[in-house]
Amino acid sequence: MRTAAGRRQSKWVVPLFSLALGLVFLGIQWANGDPGSGLVSLAIMAAFGAVFLFGGKSETIRGLRGDGRDERFRRIDVNATAFAGVVLIVYAIVGFMVELAHGNDGSPYGLMGAAAGLAYIAAVVWQRIRS
Amino acid sequence: MRNLVRELRVEQGLSQGELAKAMDVSRQTINSIEQERYTPSLPLAIGLARYFGKTVEEVFDANGSR
Numbered sequence: 001m002r003t004a005a006g007r008r009q010s011k012w013v014v015p016l017f018s019l020a021l022g023l024v025f026l027g028i029q030w031a032n033g034d035p036g037s038g039l040v041s042l043a044i045m046a047a048f049g050a051v052f053l054f055g056g057k058s059e060t061i062r063g064l065r066g067d068g069r070d071e072r073f074r075r076i077d078v079n080a081t082a083f084a085g086v087v088l089i090v091y092a093i094v095g096f097m098v099e100l101a102h103g104n105d106g107s108p109y110g111l112m113g114a115a116a117g118l119a120y121i122a123a124v125v126w127q128r129i130r131s
Numbered sequence: 132m133r134n135l136v137r138e139l140r141v142e143q144g145l146s147q148g149e150l151a152k153a154m155d156v157s158r159q160t161i162n163s164i165e166q167e168r169y170t171p172s173l174p175l176a177i178g179l180a181r182y183f184g185k186t187v188e189e190v191f192d193a194n195g196s197r
Contacts (some may be wrong), residue, residue, distance in 0.1 A: 059159050070156040071172050072163060 009066025011056065018049030089116045133192040137165040139183040154178055 022045025029038030055061035062068025063076065095109035140150050140161075147165070151158040154175060161170035164179075171179065180187045 045145055062157075065178060068157060071175060072156065072169050074159040075169075 008069055011053065011062075011065055011067040014065040015049035015053040016054065018045045021045050023050075085116070085120075089113065089120075092116060132167060132170045134164065134167070135185075135190050136161070136179060139185070139190065143183070145176075150182075153182060 022042035025041035025045065026035070026038035029035065029041060045086055052061060052065045056068075059068060059073075063073035069077070075083055092109045092113035094108045099106045136150075139149070145153075147161045148158045151161045154161070156175065160169065160171075164171055176187050176191055180190045183190060
């Protein structure tokens with residue numbers, strides 16, 4: 001029987017991941033000849049990471065970064081992820097229709113919608129097999 | 132789901148934080164269960180019932196909600 005808390009992630013993972021992403025953005029933008037924008041990207045990602053690292057009094061921050069995640073927060077996370085997925089799928093469908101209406105081929109929204117639809121079907125099949 | 136978690140916790144002189152620590156969940160989760168906003172998983176419901184020396188049916192009423 002799985003415990004209520006389950007496996008918890010270190011509070012350092014999300015802040016360090018943010019910082020690493022910021023460094024990658026800096027590298028990409030620097031390579032494209034725009035180190036100034038790269039430094040801005042790094043600063044934004046580092047600030048984001050700092051909020052997560054030092055915002056431990058907030059249940060939302062602790063849950064998002066993983067160390068305060070119990071079964072209730074995992075359910076919140078699943079619902080929030082599903083909501084974000086629906087928003088993205090609607091965005092892709094509307095974007096596809098707008099692009100078609102402008103006489104274009106619907107890209108990149110058509111591919112986004114197809115990827116989302118296929119991922120959803122694959123997840124349903126996988127979950128059905130597992131449960 | 133209607134439950135007696137708050138009554139049993141107060142009876143034992145425990146704070147929400149202490150019960151949360153014993154159950155390895157957040158204080159807010161205990162609060163949500165007591166306020167009947169969150170229905171705990173079966174493992175957590177069993178854990179709470181065992182902690183208070185009761186059965187799950189004695190602590191939780193599946194037919195009741197405020």
